Amino acid sequence: MYIAQTELSSKRAPLAPAVIGRTLTHDDALADIEVLIHTLEDVHPNLYANRPRDSVSVGRARLVAGLPPSLSRSELWIRLAPFVAAFGDGHTNLALPREEARRLQDGGALVFPPSVVVNDAENLVVSLPIVRGQPRIAERAGPCR
Secondary structure: OOHHHHHHHOOOOOOOOOOOOOEHHHHHHHHHHHHHHHHHHHHOOOOOOEEEHHHHHHHHHHHHHOOOOOHHHHHHHHHHHHHHHHOOOOOOOOOOOOHHHHHHOOOOOOOOOOEEEEOOOOOEEEEOOOOOOOOEEEEEEEEOO
């Protein structure tokens, strides 16, 4: 709902400002987990190649059991990112929602590793904010088709 539905699509509508920085309920987080798992199953050609489905189910149960009554989108991401990385294929991951990263940076947070995105012209853009207020180092690596 608040992480999975917004971060799993590369072409998406801007997020409503009221969602950014919002506190999620336990039920919101559960819904996000379900959407995330179903989406991964739908789009990944062999999601359970390195980690069996029963192991994922155990990991999901641990994740759900450890959820507090409420948490922020970034706090949910901190819990979801290792769960997703544990699929173990080297390319399945969950990035911190862009809007949350910007909100944290605006508050003075430093970000590493660099942000890597494909822009509307289908060029790879790498940016590394080192210190708040300093210019970003950006590199265009060319077409990504």
